[in-house]
Amino acid sequence: xxxxxxxxxxxxxxxxxxxxxxxxxxxxxxxxxxxxxxxxxxxxxxxxxxxxxxxxxxxxxxxxxxxxxxxxxxxxxxxxxxxxxxxxxxxxxxxxxxxxxxxxxxxxxxxxxxxxxxxxxxxxxxxxxxxxxxxxxxxxxxxxxxxxxxxxxxxxxxxxxxxxxxxxxxxxxxxxxxxxxxxxxxxxxxxxxxxxxxxxxxxxxxxxxxxxxxxxxxxxxxxxxxxxxxxxxxxxxxxxxxxxxxxxxxxxxxxxxxxxxxxxxxxxxxxxxxxxxxxxxxxxxxxxxxxxxxxxxxxxxxxxxxxxxxxxxxxxxxxxxxxxxxxxxxxxxxxxxxxxxxxxxxxxxxxxxxxxxxxxxxxxxxxxxxxxxxxxxxxxxxxxxxxxxxxxxxxxxxxxxxxxxxxxx
Numbered sequence: 001x002x003x004x005x006x007x008x009x010x011x012x013x014x015x016x017x018x019x020x021x022x023x024x025x026x027x028x029x030x031x032x033x034x035x036x037x038x039x040x041x042x043x044x045x046x047x048x049x050x051x052x053x054x055x056x057x058x059x060x061x062x063x064x065x066x067x068x069x070x071x072x073x074x075x076x077x078x079x080x081x082x083x084x085x086x087x088x089x090x091x092x093x094x095x096x097x098x099x100x101x102x103x104x105x106x107x108x109x110x111x112x113x114x115x116x117x118x119x120x121x122x123x124x125x126x127x128x129x130x131x132x133x134x135x136x137x138x139x140x141x142x143x144x145x146x147x148x149x150x151x152x153x154x155x156x157x158x159x160x161x162x163x164x165x166x167x168x169x170x171x172x173x174x175x176x177x178x179x180x181x182x183x184x185x186x187x188x189x190x191x192x193x194x195x196x197x198x199x200x201x202x203x204x205x206x207x208x209x210x211x212x213x214x215x216x217x218x219x220x221x222x223x224x225x226x227x228x229x230x231x232x233x234x235x236x237x238x239x240x241x242x243x244x245x246x247x248x249x250x251x252x253x254x255x256x257x258x259x260x261x262x263x264x265x266x267x268x269x270x271x272x273x274x275x276x277x278x279x280x281x282x283x284x285x286x287x288x289x290x291x292x293x294x295x296x297x298x299x300x301x302x303x304x305x306x307x308x309x310x311x312x313x314x315x316x317x318x319x320x321x322x323x324x325x326x327x328x329x330x331x332x333x334x335x336x337x338x339x340x341x342x343x344x345x346x347x348x349x350x351x352x353x354x355x356x357x358x359x360x361x362x363x364x365x366x367x368x369x370x371x372x373x374x375x376x377x378x379x380x381x382x383x384x385x386x387x388x389x390x391x392x393x394x395x396x397x398x399x400x401x402x403x404x405x406x407x408x409x
Contacts, residue, residue: 022137023145025205026130027152029089032198033096034153038160039191040103042267044112045247046260047184052109054251058371060113061245064120066364068356071124085129086207092129093202095122096195103188124360128353133207135340135348142337143290147282150332154275154325160194161268165261179260229342229351231400233358235393236335239298240362242305242389244370248382249308249321255379256312266321273325281326282333290338291401295394297330302390309383 048057095118102115131146138145164187171183253263285293300323307320336352343351366386373381 019137019139022205023134023148025201026134026137027149028201029093029130029198029205030149030153031156031159032194032201033093034156035160035163036096036100036191036193036195036198038157038267038271039164039194040100040160040188041246042161042250042263043164043179043184043187043260044103044116045250046179046254046263047181048109048112049251049254052112054374055371056109057247057251058245058367058374060109060116061247062364062367062371063113064116065245065360065367067117068120068124068127068360071121084207085133086202086205088129089126089133089205090199090202092122092124092126093195093199095119095125097192097199098122100188100192100195104185124356127356128350131336131340131352132348133205135352141286142340143282143285143333144279145282146336146340147279147285147329147333150278150282150329151275153332154271154278154328156194158268158271158275160191161264161271163190165264165268168261168264226342228400229339232339232397233354235396235400236355237358237362238396239389239393240359241365241369242386242393243301243359243363244366244382244386245363247367248370248374249324251374252308252379252383253317256317258314258317262314266317269318270321270325270328273322274329275325277326278329278333281329282337285334285337289401290334291398293330293334294338295397295401297327297334298390298394298397300324300327300330302387302394305383305387305390309380309387 045057048060052060099115099119099122102118103112106112106115134145134149135142167187167190168179168183171186172179250263250267253266254260281293304320304324304327307316311317311320336355339351339355340348369385370382373385
């Protein structure tokens with residue numbers, strides 16, 4: 001009997017080691033990928049603004065996010081059905097490299113649109129399978145796993161922004177007021193290197209193979225979700241309608257009158273803060289009811305958007321970008337952990353995909369509305385609208401958690 005118990009202990013420790021190894025490797029994948037992505041993300045918006053209107057930028061963000069949203073559900077379902085999550089993730093992360101190459105060769109907003117479409121298609125394919133790999137490696141500590149992953153994600157983003165700042169200084173010295181097309185392209189090209197490093201790290205991730213899941217053709221009719229989860233996904237969709245693309249944050253800072261480097265420094269603060277707090281907040285969400293983090297997170301979001309609409313102070317903008325980083329850390333850890341723990345055992349990838357779809361479809365509408373409000377009303381109205389929707393979503397979420405209170409305690 002003792003030998004059986006001993007073998008169980010050894011097996012559990014082996015699984016824990018393998019699980020941590022997977023979580024760490026997936027963290028490295030996101031570290032390098034987001035380093036690559038954030039080297040160019042705010043710069044792509046500024047690059048676009050040199051030959052496209054805010055309305056066109058909103059349309060581009062809306063179209064690309066809608067593609068991501070649709071693919072997230074399908075990729076999550078396919079990963080559950082065929083146990084090929086790693087293959088899907090590799091395919092999805094490969095698009096990051098292609099995206100940077102297409103950016104380098106782009107001239108005009110149409111070229112950027114096609115480049116971003118490739119990137120968003122890849123993100124739509126990889127996100128749900130990657131999150132499912134994290135969930136199955138977490139040994140039930142979902143908040144801790146997602147929190148660690150978000151920490152690595154945002155740490156990579158912070159280094160990406162920092163590298164952009166260093167490269168700009170090396171290219172332009174003290175004269176950093178205006179980047180030329182060649183300067184943009186140089187950074188786009190250099191960002192390919194960390195993207196390749198992320199792909200290399202992904203090769204060593206191990207997927208737990210299950211027997212082929214007897215799921216039918218993809219259909220929401222065949223997926224039986226609890227009422228609390230359905231309502232939660234609905235609230236996420238509503239909230240996302242006000243959660244316009246981060247491109248509008250970049251455009252707002254530029255519209256107020258600050259430089260490209262100011263944008264990058266603020267973005268750096270956002271990523272550094274998010275990286276620092278993601279892991280402890282993720283761990284905390286495993287110890288307390290998740291509603292005590294998620295609802296305040298939505299309120300923080302509303303505070304940030306109202307603040308960005310009202311202020312023109314550089315110091316306050318730095319503070320608001322930092323608070324925005326805390327909001328992102330809460331959503332990545334606590335919210336994904338909640339979604340994962342109340343999802344059916346064999347459909348975690350599918351439900352995480354539906355979660356991403358709800359976010360993406362909301363963001364699709366938010367980007368169109370954000371651009372329309374910016375042009376037709378005022379830049380501030382985009383953020384007033386986002387803040388108001390954030391508050392309404394927080395109130396709605398309180399009712400959702402009340403429905404599902406027993407599973408959260």
